[in-house]
Each structure stands twice: as structure tokens, then as C-alpha cells.
Amino acid sequence: MSNIDRYIDLILERVEVNKDEYRNLKSELTSLLNEKKENYIRQGFTEIKAIEKTIADFGEADEVGKALTKSFSPQRTMAMYLLAITSVVFTVFVIFKLLIENINIDLPYLWITMMGIMTVLTIFLSKKQLLIARYRMIFILFCFFYILVWFFGILLADGPLDQVIPWISRILAIVLLILIIVNMILGAIYQPVKSQFKSFKTKNRIFIVICNSLSGIIVIFYTLVILFGFLVFGSASDISRLLPAVILTFLWLCSLLISSYRPILIWLSLFIQIGICGYLITVFYSIF
Structure with a gap:
């Protein structure tokens, strides 16, 4: 695999597209970059130097991928980051609620671990959005599992209605559920x-x-x-x-x-x- 092919693959890792669109995008980018490379070769550069200059002109793979993502699935990155942030905040509030109720309580370490894993996977997928497109049904199952973990968190967040912390936890839980469902829906809208x-x-x-x-x-x-x-x-x-x-x-x-x-x-x-x-x-x- 040439440096240009590897560069294109890095770009498309961030883009949530189906197989046909992936092939078309890769074909277009390959033609464009090879054309720029041939122009540099005609100017007297070696092939290695021409490839380096072509890639440098095009920009960082991560930034180009982000730009393409805005065209194909504009809300996905923001939705995934909001989901990860809300998960962390919700988990912290639930832990805080449990501690102020009983400082000696055994924290639900399994639930905290699961929320941590789901958050890390969410951040990972936000940077590898091609995986969401290629394994759409697995991603939907991931979201359903997220909801199950969320539901257990709702039980932990339950508390007297006259206290502020339980209310904040409930509001965060509702926002978290909405973000999970939004991420499920986005794939159906765009891909x-x-x-x-x-x-x-x-x-x-x-x-x-x-x-x-x-x-x-x-x-x-x-x-x-x-x-x-x-x-x-x-x-x-x-x-x-x-x-x-x-x-x-x-x-x-x-x-x-x-x-x-x-x-x-x-x-x-x-x-x-x-x-x-x-x-x-x-x-x-x-x-x-």
C-alpha cells in the first residue's frame, strides 16, 4: 500500500459513509492526489518528495476527515461528544448523590466501570466513524446496551423529590437518554x-x-x-x-x-x- 493509499484510508476512517460512497470517495481522492503527485514529478521532484508535497498540500488527514464528515453526517461528531460528556457528568452526579446519602456506602463499581467503558467507546467511535457505517446494526445494539446501563443509573439516581441532587441527576439522565436515541437516529437519516x-x-x-x-x-x-x-x-x-x-x-x-x-x-x-x-x-x- 502506497503512502497516498494509507493517507486516504486515514481520512476516510473519520467519515460515516456506506460501501458505495466509500468506494466513490476513495476513487475521487486517489485520482485527485495522484494528479497532484504527477504534477510535482513533472516539475522535477522525485516520486517520494512529490508524494510528501502532495499530502502536505492536502492537509492533515484528521482535519480533512473532519471536513468530509460535516458533509456526510454533520451532527454525528457533536452528538457523540455530547453523549460522552453527559455520561461522565451523570456518573459523577450519581456517585456524589450516593456519597452524600451515606459516606460509607459501597459504590456500584460495576456500573461505574460500564459507564466508563461506554464513554471511552463513544469517544473512540467519534474518531472512527467509518466503523459506525460498516457495522450499523452492532452500533445500534451498542446504543441499546447503553440504554440498559443508563436504566441502572436511573435506579441509583432515585431519591426524594425535595432534594436538588436527585433532580439534577434525573435531568441529566433524560438528556443522556435523548442523546443515545439521537445517535441511533442519525445513522438512519444519513446512512x-x-x-x-x-x-x-x-x-x-x-x-x-x-x-x-x-x-x-x-x-x-x-x-x-x-x-x-x-x-x-x-x-x-x-x-x-x-x-x-x-x-x-x-x-x-x-x-x-x-x-x-x-x-x-x-x-x-x-x-x-x-x-x-x-x-x-x-x-x-x-x-x-
């Missing part, structure tokens, strides 16, 4: 996972992804609660109690497949999700 999804208008894609995300949060939360309860309190004879959660999760996954592969049936996907969420909200309301 949809499925080619069928590209035919949708941007506002329709936003609406569909929000519905998929919110319904997914509700369904996954319900499923995990049921599973946790079964593992702690259940027995082999109670396994049938897992059936509703399994059925609802299956229906939700079917709704995702419908919205991804059959755009003409998107109304059916939304109908399924509304029905599932309505039922689960009723269940939660009756319990709590």
Missing part, C-alpha cells in the same frame, strides 16, 4: 442500513427510527425484568411465564423486519409496535 429505507423522506425515516427505538426500549426492558424475575424467583415449572415476553419480543422483531424489507407495509409495523407498547404500558401501570 440507512437497508437500501429500501433510502426511498423514504428524511422526516419519515426519523419518525420510523424513533418508533423502532422507543418500542425497542420498552420491549427489551419488559423482557429483561421478566427474565430477571424468573432467574431469581422462578423454577422449571414456571417457565411458561416467560412465554408472553418471548411472544412480544418476537412480534417486535417482526415489526423491524417489516419496516426494513417491506416499506409498503410500514403501517403494519407501526400498528404492531403501538399495540405492543400500549399493552406493556398498561402492564407497567397496573404493577406500579
